[in-house]
Amino acid sequence: MQTIALDKLVEQTKEEVIAWRRHFHQHPELSFHEEKTAQYVYETLQSFGNLELSRPTKTSVMARLIGSQPGKVLAIRADMDALPIEEENTFEFASENPGVMHACGHDGHTAMLLGTAKILTSLKDEIKGEVRFLFQHAEELFPGGAEEMVQAGVMDGVDMVIGAHLWAPMKLGKVGVAYGPMMAAPDTFYITVEGKGGHAALPHDTIDSIAVAAQVVTNLQHIVSRNTDPLDNLVLSVTQFVAGTTHNVIPGSVEICGTVRSFDAELRKSVPALMERVVKGITEAHGAQYKFKYEFGYRPVINNDELTKAIEETVLEVFGEETLELMKPNMGGEDFSAYQQKAPGTYFYVGAGNKEKDIVYPHHHARFTIDENALEIGVNTFVHATFKLLD
Structure with a gap:
């Protein structure tokens, strides 16, 4: 696919992705209790067509997009759960559920993967192989939803897996990749x-x-x-x-x-x-x-060099050198590592902070939020990376 054509499709979905993010932010649910979130995701995916949908666990969703040509299987993962925090933000889509808040960006992750799925389903005839969209529950609470989904078979036959985290300490306009150890x-x-x-x-x-x-x-x-x-x-x-x-x-x-x-x-x-x-x-x-x-909690996230290189090349080709940031490991934890036990995987960051808009609060803070312009960057990276990896 030509970069210009994909960029246009991503731009056309931008407002819809923002609207999805705001819906999830307004209606957060705690780990292992994402019933309404999962149902909303399922029904939204259903409206796209061209997808085989399933519910691997009670509060997760998997969508399979089978391309028109044979090829490899790529899984893309987003987490959906919120945190037990009383939100202090006052914007109109602030949490309506007392004591529960999307304070880590998972609302944005879910919205980005929905946007990615919508674009790729419209391009089914261009896809070689399969794209598997994993909407995961319970990343925040050990033993975590990733392990449950793996046990339910979502990674069976998968050749590679990627995921991304909106990252407030990184300024908007940056995409961070790390080779080898990424999270502890x-x-x-x-x-x-x-x-x-x-x-x-x-x-x-x-x-x-x-x-x-x-x-x-x-x-x-x-x-x-x-x-x-x-x-x-x-x-x-x-x-x-x-x-x-x-x-x-x-x-x-x-x-x-x-x-x-x-x-x-x-x-x-x-x-x-x-x-x-x-x-x-x-x-x-x-x-x-x-x-x-x-x-003992989650395993460390150790990125595969080949897939990380593909994400790095995608960022350079789509956004340019000024967007790419080569990152050091950090001591945060992530159950994305469960998928990496089944297939090579890489996990990257999408900058979502903006001091000019006072988007400076850390993850898990009662006033945490993201610059929503980061959502388009995340979707664009996923969409372009899909074609690079499957081609």
């Missing part, structure tokens, strides 16, 4: 420090769970700074510390929770034992007890 494996830990509660004026009659737990938090940081190679990528963050009820009572226990992020499989496996050694040593030294639980 996000694991979660839970620690309970059990001491002996009592009167705050009589600390000698207690085992101060807060004092012990504070040392646990401090010493866990030594795992990154002193127990692992400085050249390895590892993050260990304590994000919850819950204890106590009032000013004059030393509590009997403290609950600690946090996350570990890594890329290397061997390093990842070693972390739980290193953590528990720290927790065990400190609690025993002070006569306290502990409970330790470690949950």
